[in-house]
Amino acid sequence: MAQIDLSAAPFHLDDAAIAWVGETRDALSPRDKLAQLFVLLARGTPEETAETVRSFRPGGITRVYSDDLFTEINLVRDIATLSAIPLLISADLEGSRMSLPFGTSVPNPLGLAAVDDVEATTAISTIMAREAAAVGLNWSFTPVIDLNIAWRSAIVGTRSYGSDIDKVERHAMAQIAAFQDNGVAATVKHWPGEGYDDRDQHLVTTVNPLSMAEWESTFGRLYRKAIASGVLSVMSAHIALPAFALALDPDAGAEAYRPASISRILNQDLLRRELGFNGLIVSDATPMAGLNDWGTRDEVLPEIIISGCDVILFSDDPNGDLMRLVKAVADGRLSQQRVDDAVTRVLALKAALGLHKDRPEPSLDAAARLVASQESELVARQVSARVPTLVKDVRNILPLSPDKTKSVLVYSGGVILPFVPHPLPLSLPDHLAREGFEVTVFAPGMDINPRDFDLVLYLFAEETLLTRSRIFLDWHKLTGSVFGAMQRFWHDMPVLMLSLGYPYYLHDAPRVPALVNAYGSSEAMQAAVLECLMGRQPFSGTSPVDPFVGSEQGRY
Numbered sequence: 032m033a034q035i036d037l038s039a040a041p042f043h044l045d046d047a048a049i050a051w052v053g054e055t056r057d058a059l060s061p062r063d064k065l066a067q068l069f070v071l072l073a074r075g076t077p078e079e080t081a082e083t084v085r086s087f088r089p090g091g092i093t094r095v096y097s098d099d100l101f102t103e104i105n106l107v108r109d110i111a112t113l114s115a116i117p118l119l120i121s122a123d124l125e126g127s128r129m130s131l132p133f134g135t136s137v138p139n140p141l142g143l144a145a146v147d148d149v150e151a152t153t154a155i156s157t158i159m160a161r162e163a164a165a166v167g168l169n170w171s172f173t174p175v176i177d178l179n180i181a182w183r184s185a186i187v188g189t190r191s192y193g194s195d196i197d198k199v200e201r202h203a204m205a206q207i208a209a210f211q212d213n214g215v216a217a218t219v220k221h222w223p224g225e226g227y228d229d230r231d232q233h234l235v236t237t238v239n240p241l242s243m244a245e246w247e248s249t250f251g252r253l254y255r256k257a258i259a260s261g262v263l264s265v266m267s268a269h270i271a272l273p274a275f276a277l278a279l280d281p282d283a284g285a286e287a288y289r290p291a292s293i294s295r296i297l298n299q300d301l302l303r304r305e306l307g308f309n310g311l312i313v314s315d316a317t318p319m320a321g322l323n324d325w326g327t328r329d330e331v332l333p334e335i336i337i338s339g340c341d342v343i344l345f346s347d348d349p350n351g352d353l354m355r356l357v358k359a360v361a362d363g364r365l366s367q368q369r370v371d372d373a374v375t376r377v378l379a380l381k382a383a384l385g386l387h388k389d390r391p392e393p394s395l396d397a398a399a400r401l402v403a404s405q406e407s408e409l410v411a412r413q414v415s416a417r418v419p420t421l422v423k424d425v426r427n428i429l430p431l432s433p434d435k436t437k438s439v440l441v442y443s444g445g446v447i448l449p450f451v452p453h454p455l456p457l458s459l460p461d462h463l464a465r466e467g468f469e470v471t472v473f474a475p476g477m478d479i480n481p482r483d484f485d486l487v488l489y490l491f492a493e494e495t496l497l498t499r500s501r502i503f504l505d506w507h508k509l510t511g512s513v514f515g516a517m518q519r520f521w522h523d524m525p526v527l528m529l530s531l532g533y534p535y536y537l538h539d540a541p542r543v544p545a546l547v548n549a550y551g552s553s554e555a556m557q558a559a560v561l562e563c564l565m566g567r568q569p570f571s572g573t574s575p576v577d578p579f580v581g582s583e584q585g586r587y
Contacts, residue, residue: 035372037379041261041310048382055116055387056374063088064374065356068336070121070313072345077106084110084118087349090342090377091119091170098132100166100402104395107167117386119377121170124159124215125190127494127551128448134162135407136555139494140175141189141534142418144198144575145550151414152202156209158407164214165398169384171210172218172266172313174203176253179576181229182535185502188495189532189550191226193575196249200256207262216384219257221268221315222302223275223291224250232269232321233498236290239272246274255306263380264311267291267298267340269321275301292322293331298339311376313342317352328352333359341373415559420572422537422546425587428486428525429545430566433467436486436525440479441472442509443490446531446552449497457492457531459557466565475511481518487526489543492552494532502532504539529564531556534578537585548578 037044037052044052059067067090073080074095084092092110096103110118123129127139137155138146146152163171177187179194192199203219210217221232224246228237241249254265273287276296280286291297292314302308314335315321325331332355335343346352359365381387401407421429428436445454464470473479481487489509493502506516519542520526527545530536531552537543547570549560562568579585 124171142550145572160213178226183229186231216263220266293334421570440484492531541585
């Protein structure tokens, strides 16, 4: 196997850094080499996270942050003393509610695509990266360069920059540059490309159905551009690309549907050799059914490294998975050369980030000055103000005014989040009340005649949702009854539908007279939407997807 050129893109290491990588790798025990290939999910207390780092000695962790800046800074300081090799500390910096909870509230990718200003995306991404670096985070599993084509998908949803490849390319490349210019390694995902299959790889191995000519003009173009831009890592996902497998072997059969995360031909032949990617390949999360649907853990876990990934992302049983790698080395399935190559790229990423050098530890004072600063909050508010998109208003309901529609009935399912068992309340109804509206939030079982109100507001907040096969307008759940689900009020009174997330509700309510899409449900976005609803700010956003889902029915 050819030697990895660490002086080349994307690592660009000097002689001293290359020497550090080699010396550090060669000094590791066989066990610790394998441990370097794990990035573990750290959802627990600081004490639990510190113990995991001390006992397992992983290559990195993905931290699910609390809202306590002081606690998180202290954790980074503590774990730095527990690991002889600097850690990769990662997160999904996707904006909106997938942001640092103590950081500046910023729009998600679909919201930025609605603004469609590369300078704005650069400014937001720079804020995200600087705040991340201030708390010791050095690797983000973004940008998402999937295409929002299969509109029923609940997993691509608001994480992508939309359906237009030119727009996706502009904004993703801007985020890569902003992140990596500010000390945070970027990751493009989900290799080999998601968005044409409306299923969720958390639940099933999904399929990229494109021909290779179609793939080259879409995802091939995006990944080649990202590689040319110097992106440091690619996330290999639990997605099959049968066209490539069948081009090599027309009789591939089931192998054509092998997910990329355990596919040698997709990782080594297509990504490394044909596209020329020399950086680090990280698997998508390994507890996902899109991987484990393919075989037993004993089979698929070692295949991640055997097939060309350099990092195993997450494990429900780290010690058990480590032993699976040990056994694969012992029985010859996993060569020591493949292990050493993977460790080399893990260490090279650390060196490319400067982690091998003496660096000051994160400072609480410095972080407190930088994170959610007044300057950053102002920039984020200015960009957020440009996100809300008026899709339709065929009866001129907007702007709202207590003089016209004093009494408002709100139907809402609240904020739906993947890791929160119950919906969270939205603040927008309270904002409307402070504007002088009389607001009633409907709850199933309430004895209410909507025709006693001046305005009905349907308010939804469902951004991208993991393990949720579909996002749709569940009229029965919303109204609490079969008969309520069948009622429509928009011929009798003003009705407004507002989505703080999923942009395709017109499929389920094509005749609603007014629809606003805002793509995200953060407090900052709710405040921005309010300004537009009241007419104090214009609706500046443009739809980054087709909210009419190819149908003329919803336009009227």
